[in-house]
Amino acid sequence: MQLSADLLALAEEYGINADTFPRLEVEAGALTSVASFLKEKNWSQAVLLVDAQTRAAAGEQLAVHLQDNGIRVQMVELVANHHDQVNADEASLVQVLVETPMDTDVLLAVGAGTIHDITRFCSQKLSIPFVSVPTAASVDGFTSKGAPLILRGVKQTIQTAAPVAVFADLNILCAAPRALTAAGFGDILGKFTSLLDWEISALVGKEPYNALAAKMTRQSLDNCVEHVEEIAKANEAGIKILMEALIESGLVMQVLDFSRPASGAEHHLSHYWEMHLLEADKRQLLHGSKVGVACAIITELYKNWSEQFDPLEAEGDYALLLQEYWQDIRLKIAALPTPEALQYYLYQVGAPATADEIGIQESLVQDSLNEAYHLRDRCTGLLLMNQYKKEPISYPLQDRIGSR
Numbered sequence: 001m002q003l004s005a006d007l008l009a010l011a012e013e014y015g016i017n018a019d020t021f022p023r024l025e026v027e028a029g030a031l032t033s034v035a036s037f038l039k040e041k042n043w044s045q046a047v048l049l050v051d052a053q054t055r056a057a058a059g060e061q062l063a064v065h066l067q068d069n070g071i072r073v074q075m076v077e078l079v080a081n082h083h084d085q086v087n088a089d090e091a092s093l094v095q096v097l098v099e100t101p102m103d104t105d106v107l108l109a110v111g112a113g114t115i116h117d118i119t120r121f122c123s124q125k126l127s128i129p130f131v132s133v134p135t136a137a138s139v140d141g142f143t144s145k146g147a148p149l150i151l152r153g154v155k156q157t158i159q160t161a162a163p164v165a166v167f168a169d170l171n172i173l174c175a176a177p178r179a180l181t182a183a184g185f186g187d188i189l190g191k192f193t194s195l196l197d198w199e200i201s202a203l204v205g206k207e208p209y210n211a212l213a214a215k216m217t218r219q220s221l222d223n224c225v226e227h228v229e230e231i232a233k234a235n236e237a238g239i240k241i242l243m244e245a246l247i248e249s250g251l252v253m254q255v256l257d258f259s260r261p262a263s264g265a266e267h268h269l270s271h272y273w274e275m276h277l278l279e280a281d282k283r284q285l286l287h288g289s290k291v292g293v294a295c296a297i298i299t300e301l302y303k304n305w306s307e308q309f310d311p312l313e314a315e316g317d318y319a320l321l322l323q324e325y326w327q328d329i330r331l332k333i334a335a336l337p338t339p340e341a342l343q344y345y346l347y348q349v350g351a352p353a354t355a356d357e358i359g360i361q362e363s364l365v366q367d368s369l370n371e372a373y374h375l376r377d378r379c380t381g382l383l384l385m386n387q388y389k390k391e392p393i394s395y396p397l398q399d400r401i402g403s404r
Contacts, residue, residue, distance in 0.1 A: 186292025205379025
């Protein structure tokens with residue numbers, strides 16, 4: 001995968017040397033390039049972080065490949081909880097810190113989002129570089145520095161380490177469970193509302209904004225939507241488009257050192273739901289599945305807001321700027337796809353598209369619409385709606401957001 005001219009320009013703008021970007025291979029058979037890369041770096045002792053599923057999908061194959069090339073391998077299989085899931089929590093972090101030998105040269109994250117979050121945190125704490133080996137095109141966090149962790153039961157994103165290389169083998173990614181690929185598409189689809197929220201925050205909250213970063217993120221989003229049929233088929237062309245979009249989204253966040261282009265109110269809802277499931281000791285949902293559903297809900301919410309809100313009645317911190325830019329904001333909201341279109345894209349790739357379909361109750365959605373904006377200190381449409389609401393936001397918003 002070649003770094004785009006826009007990404008190189010963005011890096012130059014932020015004073016980042018292009019040599020600091022990870023090596024990127026997104027192609028069939030990329031797994032067989034890992035050993036030569038490690039040998040180029042003179043790394044002879046590798047620790048592979050896996051779970052039971054990713055060990056079978058790629059871990060064992062990678063371990064044999066490395067050992068055949070003279071690299072010593074230790075496998076750390078993360079312990080699943082009673083829901084048969086691995087969480088990026090204290091137990092998993094401590095397991096990796098304890099089981100990683102002192103002479104380890106490199107960590108290899110063999111898996112999807114959670115394993116990468118665990119690995120990047122431990123990489124930073126141990127001062128050991130890590131290599132990304134995705135087993136599914138499921139999230140946009142492979143190349144970012146942010147590690148969303150569950151600490152004392154609360155979701156916190158900590159800036160840690162980015163990978164020194166990504167080896168995304170299309171043979172493995174195309175064979176991934178359909179639900180994981182659908183989740184990756186959902187994470188990308190969420191850029192419709194995250195990019196809008198970023199623009200709102202720049203206009204009304206006077207928060208940092210970069211037009212080139214927004215343009216790049218939008219191009220990746222549009223490319224995935226235009227090729228949704230190939231992504232749905234999980235063929236090599238479609239999965240390559242999705243994976244490269246996820247990687248570039250992460251690289252943009254890495255350059256900016258924040259997640260604004262890829263994370264807005266739709267992510268706040270997702271995180272709120274996740275924390276509720278943790279408190280209730282329930283099985284976790286795929287991140288991208290929640291984001292895709294939340295994107296459709298936030299879109300409907302914003303379209304209603306744009307039709308009903310009178311900025312002249314606003315008072316307080318944001319009132320003057322909201323009044324000044326309200327017509328611009330209304331036009332940007334109008335440019336969003338309809339909630340039905342977003343749901344249709346999700347259904348095309350086999351993703352759930354409503355809260356009911358992922359098991360999130362209406363009462364929890366309603367609570368999140370009224371409370372989730374507290375999770376991050378960011379100006380979003382959701383924050384502004386809550387700032388000026390005359391009564392609690394109710395859900396369902398309209399009958400047209402419903403089940404198939």
